[in-house]
Amino acid sequence: MNMVNLRAIYSIWLRDIIRYRRDRSRLISSVAQPALFLFVFGTGLSQGLAIQGGLGGGNNYITFIYPGIIGMTILFTSIFSAISIVWDREFGFFKEVMVAPISRAAVAIGKAVGGSTVAMLQGIIILFFAPLIGVSLSIPQLFLVLPLMFLIAFALTSLGIVVAARMATMEGFQMVMNFLVMPLFLLSGAMFPITKLPGWLKGLTIIDPLTYGVDALRIIMLGPKAGAYSLVSDLTIVTVFGAAMIVLAVFMFKGTE
Amino acid sequence: MVIIEANKISKVFNGATAVDKVEFKVDKGEIFGFLGPNGAGKTTTINILCTLLKPTQGVAILNGFDVVKEPDRVRASIGIVFQDPSLDERLTAWENLNFHALIYNISKELRKERIQQVLEMIELWPRRNDIVRTFSGGMKRRLEIGRGLLHFPKVLFLDEPTLGLDPQTRNYIWDYIHQLKRREKITIFMTTHYMEEAENCDRIAIIDHGKIIALDTPAKLKNLVGGDVITLTTNDNKAAAKEISGRYGLEVQTETGHLVFEIANGEKFLPEFIGRMQEPVTSISVRRPTLEDVFLKLTGRKIREESGSAMEGMRAKMRAMRRR
Numbered sequence A: 001m002n003m004v005n006l007r008a009i010y011s012i013w014l015r016d017i018i019r020y021r022r023d024r025s026r027l028i029s030s031v032a033q034p035a036l037f038l039f040v041f042g043t044g045l046s047q048g049l050a051i052q053g054g055l056g057g058g059n060n061y062i063t064f065i066y067p068g069i070i071g072m073t074i075l076f077t078s079i080f081s082a083i084s085i086v087w088d089r090e091f092g093f094f095k096e097v098m099v100a101p102i103s104r105a106a107v108a109i110g111k112a113v114g115g116s117t118v119a120m121l122q123g124i125i126i127l128f129f130a131p132l133i134g135v136s137l138s139i140p141q142l143f144l145v146l147p148l149m150f151l152i153a154f155a156l157t158s159l160g161i162v163v164a165a166r167m168a169t170m171e172g173f174q175m176v177m178n179f180l181v182m183p184l185f186l187l188s189g190a191m192f193p194i195t196k197l198p199g200w201l202k203g204l205t206i207i208d209p210l211t212y213g214v215d216a217l218r219i220i221m222l223g224p225k226a227g228a229y230s231l232v233s234d235l236t237i238v239t240v241f242g243a244a245m246i247v248l249a250v251f252m253f254k255g256t257e
Numbered sequence B: 001m002v003i004i005e006a007n008k009i010s011k012v013f014n015g016a017t018a019v020d021k022v023e024f025k026v027d028k029g030e031i032f033g034f035l036g037p038n039g040a041g042k043t044t045t046i047n048i049l050c051t052l053l054k055p056t057q058g059v060a061i062l063n064g065f066d067v068v069k070e071p072d073r074v075r076a077s078i079g080i081v082f083q084d085p086s087l088d089e090r091l092t093a094w095e096n097l098n099f100h101a102l103i104y105n106i107s108k109e110l111r112k113e114r115i116q117q118v119l120e121m122i123e124l125w126p127r128r129n130d131i132v133r134t135f136s137g138g139m140k141r142r143l144e145i146g147r148g149l150l151h152f153p154k155v156l157f158l159d160e161p162t163l164g165l166d167p168q169t170r171n172y173i174w175d176y177i178h179q180l181k182r183r184e185k186i187t188i189f190m191t192t193h194y195m196e197e198a199e200n201c202d203r204i205a206i207i208d209h210g211k212i213i214a215l216d217t218p219a220k221l222k223n224l225v226g227g228d229v230i231t232l233t234t235n236d237n238k239a240a241a242k243e244i245s246g247r248y249g250l251e252v253q254t255e256t257g258h259l260v261f262e263i264a265n266g267e268k269f270l271p272e273f274i275g276r277m278q279e280p281v282t283s284i285s286v287r288r289p290t291l292e293d294v295f296l297k298l299t300g301r302k303i304r305e306e307s308g309s310a311m312e313g314m315r316a317k318m319r320a321m322r323r324r
């Protein structure tokens, strides 16, 4: 990467940050949704369920889903940020970028970095709920959670860019929600333990990359007993998936006219 | 010195030829215009020259670089104002320009100064921190022109720069374009389907159905029309037309209740003409030929009889909405 393309990545990143900071409604609704899940769903199910020992590490349900809700927030924000490329295309701004003397790779990477930063910021907002849930995070834990959130966000934003690269209009957005975002969320084990599932469902959770992101968050925030896999294998899978997606995203962008 | 050279470029979309062996040269420092009706192939030609589309055939050289082989060099040499809006309306005017300065790799020292200079030129400096969404159509267009200029391009492309703007704003935009040519000494390649605007160009290529059908200065193009244009009405247009073509050997055209013909030195011709007419003249006017007359002469059609399909109509409406 030369200076030209580093500047381009920076400017695309900066634009995403400015737009995020300015968009109050997005900020509010993106906090409201996880809060609903966490407090309404979490509290409601905690009352009705007594999943003896199945949650791992003696956690109650609301504590158990808390890392999952952070994963959900990152997922939704990442995909939404990536899909905004389609808006840019429809509203013409995309041409301004495509006619500039910068590499297509810089455009894809700038978008991935911008989208992941925004998703990480959203995740940080949810971290402020920790005292309310009764989860206490030490400084070292925070230092692990932040880069992990960025890593998960980067992988998912890159996946979103791969999808958005060939989408001509926003009409496909509903399809993306129904056939990509919701399955990724529901199969990730964000809302239920994945250790004692029937075979077919277990199989589906294994191919969901978010499973490993949520698992890693759980291990760091709630302790090693809360996880279904080891932290090392979780991180390896998320990193490999993220790397594959950004390479694919760059490749898809090179093909667009 | 030639700065743009198009060598028989063609573009075929799914079997339909949008640009057909177009050939022209643009000199450094001139305002070169592409004039033609909707769908003539103006935007497609610009897209080829600015590297967004590959020509099906032919070669185009811009600032010494081949648009297909050296797209990055070409991109660094040009600025462009697209036909459709392309600002980020959620950013401020200043932020839009700063984004542009960054992706065009303008150094930090120069960036602030240049952005201010451009904003002052397009008279948007006091509004620099306002969100673009709150701007009028004319302000947005000015900002796009300023943005196209920001990185000191050698060539500035303006694709229908005044489309959808009211006449007063259109005049403003033209003032900026002329001011710009004087100050920045750049080459301007523009397209329009407004005849009267094409007059602002040093040279014009008239394009129809993807082909260039004439290319010259506006004055010389108007010489293609045989002198001044006389429009008259009589009580019996048919008889009058016969009389005129019989006596002067001229071609007389009938247009919704008027007769139109061309003659050199129209003003001198008029008194004698009226005196000799058997069929009494009820009204008459003389005017200099316009480019509209040239287009009519070359194609037999008026340029503004918008052949516009429903789709184009819709796009125009959407554009008008976004421009607001």
Ligand SMILES: Nc1ncnc2c1ncn2[C@@H]1O[C@H](COP(=O)(O)OP(=O)(O)O)[C@@H](O)[C@H]1O
Residues within 6 Å of the ligand: B013, B014, B017, B018, B036, B037, B038, B039, B040, B041, B042, B043, B044, B045
């Ligand atoms: N991407 C495209 N795919 C298919 N046809 C196109 C495309 N772009 C333009 N055309 C067609 O090419 C012709 C020329 O269009 P265009 O260059 O936009 O004309 P103008 O700018 O002069 O109005 C039109 O018939 C248009 O429908």
Ligand SMILES: [Mg+2]
Residues within 6 Å of the ligand: B042, B043, B044, B083, B159, B160
């Ligand atoms: Mg056009």
